[in-house]
Amino acid sequence: MKIEILGVGCPKCKQLTANAEAAVKELNIQAEIGKVTDIDKITEYGVMMTPALAVDGTVVSAGEVLSKDEIKKIILK
Amino acid sequence: MAGNCMCNEAGIFIFSCSGGSDVGELSDRAARKMAKCGQAKMFCLAGIGAHIPGMIESTKAANKLIAIDGCPVSCSKKTLEHAGFKVTAFNLKDMGFDKGKTKVDDGSIDKVLSKITGGKGEEVNRNTSGGCCSN
Numbered sequence: 001m002k003i004e005i006l007g008v009g010c011p012k013c014k015q016l017t018a019n020a021e022a023a024v025k026e027l028n029i030q031a032e033i034g035k036v037t038d039i040d041k042i043t044e045y046g047v048m049m050t051p052a053l054a055v056d057g058t059v060v061s062a063g064e065v066l067s068k069d070e071i072k073k074i075i076l077k
Numbered sequence: 078m079a080g081n082c083m084c085n086e087a088g089i090f091i092f093s094c095s096g097g098s099d100v101g102e103l104s105d106r107a108a109r110k111m112a113k114c115g116q117a118k119m120f121c122l123a124g125i126g127a128h129i130p131g132m133i134e135s136t137k138a139a140n141k142l143i144a145i146d147g148c149p150v151s152c153s154k155k156t157l158e159h160a161g162f163k164v165t166a167f168n169l170k171d172m173g174f175d176k177g178k179t180k181v182d183d184g185s186i187d188k189v190l191s192k193i194t195g196g197k198g199e200e201v202n203r204n205t206s207g208g209c210c211s212n
Contacts, residue, residue: 039083049087
């Protein structure tokens with residue numbers, strides 16, 4: 001599983017990254033967590049509001065900082 | 078580096094049908110003027126129709142969605158509703174603009190803006206910071 005945090009690096013992006021890392025750790029799954037900070041690449045995803053979260057290349061949230069538990073639910077879907 | 082951060086409050090998103098007719102053009106130019114004046118953020122209706130996940134999720138972040146349609150077919154309103162969004166819709170036909178008989182100029186654009194920001198404009202004006210629009 002590949003999880004990407006889309007955002008240019010503001011505190012909200014960092015918080016979402018931390019929440020994603022915590023979710024992966026609690027679920028004890030193998031997942032690669034990456035950051036997409038290039039604004040052009042972010043817009044290529046169609047994202048206009050950050051931070052955004054993508055799982056295996058599909059954007060699942062934008063413009064909000066999902067909690068650890070919300071991310072866990074998305075991962076388990 | 079957090080330059081060009083896109084994490085500010087989403088505010089109001091505006092979508093226009095931007096259709097091929099004169100009223101489609103008018104809807105587009107009115108939406109663009111609202112965006113230029115900081116009254117709303119213009120967003121891509123085609124992206125909603127195509128169900129681009131990033132655009133759908135970004136649109137969910139908006140405080141309010143406005144659709145401007147040029148004619149009673151209401152493609153913009155219906156596209157957004159089809160995607161599950163609640164929308165405040167305006168139709169240029171209701172403002173007296175008829176397809177094939179509408180002149181697109183500053184006067185007609187300002188008339189559309191005054192209709193949108195007047196009456197139901199309380200919410201629309203929430204994000205206005207006294208920009209270039211006097212409507």
